[in-house]
Amino acid sequence: MRVTLDGVAVVTGGGNGIGAAMTEMLSQAGAQVAVVDIDGTAAQRVAQAVGGTGYACDVADEAGVVETAKRISTEMGAPRYLVNNAGVVSRPGQPFTDNTEEDWDRTFATNVKGAAFWAGALRDGLIAREGHIVNVTSITGVIAAPFMPPYSVSKSAANGLTRVLARQFAKDKVSVNAIAPGFVWSPLWEDLGEVMAIASDGAQGGTAQEVFDGRIRDLVPMGRPQSPEDIAALAVFLCSPFASNITGQIIGVDGGITI
Ligand SMILES: NC(=O)c1ccc[n+]([C@@H]2O[C@H](COP(=O)([O-])OP(=O)(O)OC[C@H]3O[C@@H](n4cnc5c(N)ncnc54)[C@H](O)[C@@H]3O)[C@@H](O)[C@H]2O)c1
Numbered sequence: 552m553r554v555t556l557d558g559v560a561v562v563t564g565g566g567n568g569i570g571a572a573m574t575e576m577l578s579q580a581g582a583q584v585a586v587v588d589i590d591g592t593a594a595q596r597v598a599q600a601v602g603g604t605g606y607a608c609d610v611a612d613e614a615g616v617v618e619t620a621k622r623i624s625t626e627m628g629a630p631r632y633l634v635n636n637a638g639v640v641s642r643p644g645q646p647f648t649d650n651t652e653e654d655w656d657r658t659f660a661t662n663v664k665g666a667a668f669w670a671g672a673l674r675d676g677l678i679a680r681e682g683h684i685v686n687v688t689s690i691t692g693v694i695a696a697p698f699m700p701p702y703s704v705s706k707s708a709a710n711g712l713t714r715v716l717a718r719q720f721a722k723d724k725v726s727v728n729a730i731a732p733g734f735v736w737s738p739l740w741e742d743l744g745e746v747m748a749i750a751s752d753g754a755q756g757g758t759a760q761e762v763f764d765g766r767i768r769d770l771v772p773m774g775r776p777q778s779p780e781d782i783a784a785l786a787v788f789l790c791s792p793f794a795s796n797i798t799g800q801i802i803g804v805d806g807g808i809t810i
């Protein structure tokens with residue numbers, strides 16, 4: 552079994568971490584990748600390494616998404632694959648009233664509305680190509696993460712969005728699935744480590760890496776973190792013809808945390 556992709560893929564948040572690995576693996580499988588990131592320099596760097604194109608875009612800005620989608624379609628061709636990977640973590644909130652309106656708005660705008668905006672902006676081309684949408688959500692959208700309510704609730708909403716889009720696109724033969732990663736070491740953890748330390752009553756504290764390693768020991772049955780490539784490999788599969796009859800699923804890549 553050899554996975555071969557044919558067409559343009561949009562990877563949001565592709566300038567770092569999981570999105571950068573997705574860009575590389577989708578490209579290896581044959582896709583031409585449009586790397587979209589709020590950090591345009593990071594997007595260019597990752598895109599150039601695989602012969603793709605980088606685009607600066609804030610996924611929470613609907614007008615900017617529509618404009619960037621048009622540019623990608625004109626410059627690279629209408630995309631067949633959409634990977635909604637851009638995401639932000641929220642500040643700690645325990646009790647949840649610690650979170651401000653700004654925390655809720657920023658998290659939902661990026662993690663939920665951004666994915667909906669991109670699916671809408673690329674809708675016609677995805678339908679014409681019987682394409683695939685992959686949303687990167689989180690185990691915190693499957694099991695509650697009480698230490699960061701806006702993030703956890705936004706990822707639940709992103710899983711809900713996945714199911715709604717899957718029903719809407721099903722008759723057009725466009726699949727829509729979500730990957731729910733567990734613990735992947737990435738720049739995101741530089742912020743999240745602080746959140747976790749506070750969430751564990753500040754008992755241990757430590758560096759972000761120490762907090763991360765502690766979480767793995769405590770929570771992951773298979774005993775190791777997930778790599779960006781663990782997540783990216785599933786994205787490639789979900790975009791392939793082998794997965795054409797899978798839609799509306801939230802698939803954990805979490806070393807057994809959600810068992
Ligand atoms: N790292 C983990 O342990 C983990 C676990 C579960 C889920 N996730 C999810 O995986 C996805 C990728 O996370 P990561 O760990 O690679 O994080 P990361 O911080 O390394 O990368 C996220 C990328 O998204 C970009 N981005 C942020 N806001 C944006 C916006 N409004 N518009 C466009 N781009 C934006 C950032 O610039 C960055 O390049 C996120 O959705 C995250 O919630 C990560």
